[in-house]
Amino acid sequence: MRKFARRPDAAEIARIAEVTKQPEAIRPSGSPLEPAQDITASRTTYSIGQVAQVPVHELKINPLNARRVVSPAGLDELAQGMKERGQEVAALGYLDDQGTVCLIDGHRRLEACRIAEIPTLRVEIRPKPENEQALYLSSRAANIDREAQTPIDDALAWKMLLDRQIFPSQAELSRRLNVDPTVVNRILGLANLPKPLMAMLTERPALMNLRMLDAIKRFFDVAGEADTETLIVEVASKDLSSRDVDARRVAFQKGPSTRVRGNTQTLNFDRGTSTVKRFAGQGRLILEIKDVTDEKHIDQLQDELNKLVSRFLSEQD
Template sequence: MKPSQFAKGFKARPDTTSSEKRTALDRLNAIDGMVSNEQVNQPAANGRSSAFTPDQDLDSSAILESDEFKTWRRSNRYAAGQVVELPLKAIKPSPFNPRHFYLKASIAELAVNLAKQGQQQAIHVIPDYENPGTFFVSDGGRRVRALKEANKETVKAVVIDLPIGIESYKLGYDLNVQRDSQTVFDNAIVWKRFLDDQHFQSQRELADHLGLDESTIAVALSIAKLPENVMHEMVARPDRFGSNMAYQVTRYHTARGTDATLRLINKILSDDLSTRQVADIVKGRATALEAPKVAGRQRYAQRLEIKLDGISVGDLKSYGDDRLELRLRGLSKQKRDELLEQIEQMLQSNAAKQ
């Protein structure tokens, strides 16, 4: 990559040794292997307080590091891989964050958990060398937002050695893909911005860097033409709105506009339309009001939307005289297990009465 493709004040380091040829994800895993939560001390002030412990091995020769990070680490007496507590006001989003959409309901739920249990996993941050005492989030943007909503003042963090640029984006992207939390809508917004800001000169260059087919980039850039309020209606249901479905919705929006598209999205969810059915609607073979039926698919008789704390989490559908189908999403493991236990108790109680 050209130096100009990174944010001002940062540059790519040559990748010349076998150790440095590990992926950014491998490098982060190596750092995580050194982390011990027992190293957390008192909150840091300006990144230079007792949170940075002088009794650690400041050379950390096992991990290759940039000159900028080495200088920062030594001046702050920070040991690589150490967990420290930093003020939340010192943490800021990275301009190369792979995520664009954060669901309010998900942040609110995490905030409740953090308020009850505390932060269990440290985030990863990168020093802003041009603004001492501040840090960019490399991994953990959702936790930062939840901690702020929970009115916390500090965050547990590991400071890592990465430039704020495409390399840090690729690291976050790889992590999100592993967690299944990266959506086509995040990609659409961020990849379009990369090309608009000329971090990449073409779709091909971006595809090569990410290791993706160019057609994947092209589809995402088409989806980027959708208004964000339309994307918001689909972000919460990645199981229903993958690349192909989102692309068909984009085509429909081009022809029919926002209001009609929002109605189509509701139809997709309520009637469980397939991508093929939506494609037929786009092509004019069917209307959004009368979508073609897939052979063998039974139409439900009733649908009840399920809400928890006022937030939609799924639905309950009835088919014929003897079939119920419950679909829930976005629940914490604790809430899921509680619901399963309640359903099991209800069924056992009914069986005993019979």
């Protein structure tokens, strides 16, 4: 496959977006994703329902794009395909108050256009989403219909949405996505992986399933970043399963140099926040409940917890 000459800053595409510092998920420095000059006078006027060829330099990206990580190799392949066969699927966008086309979906195709030096992107103009929640949900739905984002995409996007209070709690996020709360919590845990590990996993699509990522995250919690880097390379080269990874973690914990770390999970609910910290291998668990304003709820919760603890820790089965 022919390799495109890449811009000096194109290597930055492989970075995981720093969502708390940088609103755009795919934006290497210097990329002309927004107009670099005043083009209002010469810009084409677009309308809802239209499918238009929009100049790449006129497009704005979606800061709440559901896909948060991209692979340079995948972008090169997409750029090559678009150069040879054209753009097979239209991107989705809407018009902002200035009449500029803002992408809902199609950021990889946009970057592929820039790599292949294709001047325009075909975009279907949709009605403007009513709020930021609707904008994110529209982007996620478009990805799922074509090629779903990865659990790491979801982890980074959901953390950003919760940090910015676009969704007020994990419970509300779970409800709007129609995803089980326990799955939401597992996926959000992946956001704590170091960015270099995320980048390594992104380059190995076969590992980007929740069961495997869960196992790798559990290994990282006890082994740290350096050993996890070695593990990821071995998992990919030897086609290890998530059970194999769990076995490696257990063996690591039993080793003489094992340093046991706490595994902490925090859940935000409408009535308060719970934090559970488990100390692996020590038989110790700490539960903290806070931000509950109604003492009646605290009393009820205390009674239920006492019953639960008694049932699990009693000598009787």
